[in-house]
Amino acid sequence: MVTDKKIKPIEVLEGVVIRFVGDSGDGMQLTGTQFSDTSAMFGNDISTFPNYPAEIRAPKGSLYGVSGFQVHIGSLEVSTPGDDLDLLVAMNPAGLKTNLYALKPGHTVIVDTDSFTKKNLEKAQYDANPLEDGSLDNFRVIEVSMTSLTKEALKDVDGLDNKSITRSKNMFALGMVYWMYHREKDHTIEFFNKKFKTKPHLIEANTKVLNAGYFFAETLELIPNSYTISPAKMDAGTYRIIGGNTATAWGLLAAAEKSGLELYLGSYPITPATDILHELVKHKHFGVKAFQAEDEIAAICSSIGASFAGDLAVTTTSGPGLALKGEALGLAMIIELPLVVVNVQRGGPSTGLPTKTEQSDLMQAMYGRNGESPVVVIAASTPANCFNYAFEAAKLAVEHMTPVVLLTDGYIANGSAPWKILSVKDMPEIKNNKVTKFSEDWHPYTRHEETLARDWAIPGTPGFEHRVGGLEKDAISGNVSYVPENHEAMTMVRAEKIKKVQNYIPELKTEFAEEGDLLVVGWGGTYGSLHSAVKQFNEEGYKNVGLAHFNYINPLPKNTEEVLRKFKKIIVCELNNGQFVNILKMNFDELDVYQHNKIQGLPFANGELIEQFKQLVK
């Protein structure tokens, strides 16, 4: 059953990266989530990354049907889900085949030997059984007949069919890993009690299997190493684990409450943005109006209508959906109404890689509309700060009377991390431009001097009856105007209005160095990867390597040029073919700019980034 007989004392580790892989029906996401939540409660910092196929249930045992969940837990700050694995739990041959590359040599892989049947080996395209042909000699392999042990553990539980028995073997694996890393089982058992409230036999079964795995690992004393990861040093406060999409939804809830506006969401399901819709539809108790429209276009249009009528209006989507929304977004821009557009980026073009991450919608967000059509573009950079940037998107939209595109991506949207909970009372004020008392000298397009925002005169307010529309409008009255000079002036003022947002956003700050040889530049969801790579690089003895990570893209922070010019070389790292780098080149002449691009649907790995940095710093 178990090949390795060495027994070692408990090791205290700073961090460990674990990946659970199996068939898409094997419950790997649940296993991973339970492990991360438990670790966070224990006080570890965590970062997670689910990796699942686009097919809901791909053919069993196939290579493309492998679903995985990676978690990085640490006693120090953890900013990415990690690259190389310390532990791989493979529930079937296909999972082993597709994930073994990531396991550090000498480290541990746990496999369910019961799944290594001839049929499954064939489906995983193995010519020989890797458990027998010596191909795993570089790793510590723990072979466990998990399916049989699970069946054995459940032989006295009534009311279970074969399928439910086999399906609970993921809890056996979880039990083993809990013991290995000295985690308590209580959180997960409590979870069973809640989830299966009406099905006591399932509570019993899952608890039994979890315990069986835990005790199997403990009592047989056959696990090679036993690790513990001490709690991370984190700021004091109340925390919870939050996923990026939930954080986005909650940031919008907070903005609605803070601004006193009602929240309206017009949306159409699309991977990987749908969870924001799923979250917001739950919150009718806060008066959230969530409308699932017939398509992406109707979704944004209904939000434009809601904004016209005075709500805090939001639409959520991913790349292809943003393409469909383009014309309507142009309308929102020209009629100058507040609107938050959340784009959870995924691999493109076209349908692309729906479940994989990428940052290739930046140019679309910036320019994906006809005519001169500037909007504010901002980007969240961690699962938890999706909350802050969703709030910020709403604040900027309402205060500046403009659409704001908030870019997140599949990586941070599906990833989760500890979030030090922010109370609405601690969030900044959101003022709006609504008008109530009519005076004769009021015009729909007169502007506030400082922001250039126009008034928000909503239907139902007497005296302010006016018409807006997609045709060019007179600078004051808002009536249709074909006057050449007016069109040019309006184009300029709309651009200037966005530019003025610079006065309301924070300046760019660098980390690790304020000046020096190399500045690493990134934006959005790659923050964790870049932060951890630059940190490691500086620790390896290269000094004066800074990190400038952008959350504000249009407009750029005021001091951007000043920051960039303090470094001899700049490397812009993006999960696309070079989009932000072009925005920088377009804005600032003669920068010594290099770029590192990755377009594999995957986040950056530490090693590859450091390789790039080394080439630029002697």
Place this chain on the structure above:
Amino acid sequence: METTAEKKYTFKDFQSDQEVRWCPGCDDYVILRSMQKALPEMGVKKEDVVFISGIGCSSRFPYYMNTYGMHSIHGRAPGIASGVKLANPDLSVWVVTGDGDSMAIGGNHFIHVLRRNIDLNIVMFNNEIYGLTKGQFSPTSLIGQKTKSSPYGNTQPPFTPGELALGAKARFFARIGGNVPKDITKILIEAHKFKGTSLLEVLQNCVIFNDGCYTNFTDKAVKEDKQIYLEHGKPMIFGKNRDKGLVLNGLKLEVVTIGENGITEEDLLVHNAKEKDPTMQQMLVRLDYPVATGIIRSFDDVTLEERENALTEQVKANSKFTKADDLFFAGETYEVK
């Protein structure tokens, strides 16, 4: 629901300061005037009225109304209007659209807005042609119709808007000629009163690109003989001499003459606009002779807002959350010291 206006308006209160720019002789003028006359009769406050349009000749309409309005993008007015109404159910929301705007580029939104039954009103100007782009065939143009984009005759079979609307579960459908302002006004008022999505199709003559397309049944001389103006609860009777009517023969409507073959008024069908089953109403909208006008369907049903409001109240009553913080700090949180 909207609150009632204290002030008594006249049609002038609803005229904007913008010069009306439709072609001289266009039926659109008639519809505009009918609307401006209907609004004071509805008792709704001016500031509570919102007109949303798409693109096309008809869609210039909001500019000419002294109310809140938005001239939006092609085909999308139903989506925008839905958002306005869901955001503020107290408003009286109107969609102004055309045959191309609603049934070609906006076809998807058109059927879904009818399906949902939000309390808003749609006025569709059907002139069986694209006017603003200068004369291409539309989804209601006839087979063989010669247009700028079908110089040898149109080959695409048309929609019958009423048939499409009823198929999409429209609860209120009316049809009227563009040359009868009093009837238009009357139906607009009924549409406003109706709780749910109403659709009025106005058979609107385009004097430039499709002049006379409806003359054979809308012209004053033939109108009474070629149209049947339906009224709920009244017999299906028509003709200058009020001697023609409709009976059911098998699964088809048949025109009969009172006094011939022993037919009396008693034998005629009685129009039931409030009937839930739209079978008879479907037969009526498909008739070529006589062309059915008036309110063909007016079935009272629950609106989307009513369902949403009921759910919201229910969720609120059962929820332990009143503030966002209640949610943020609930459930599985932990302390770091």
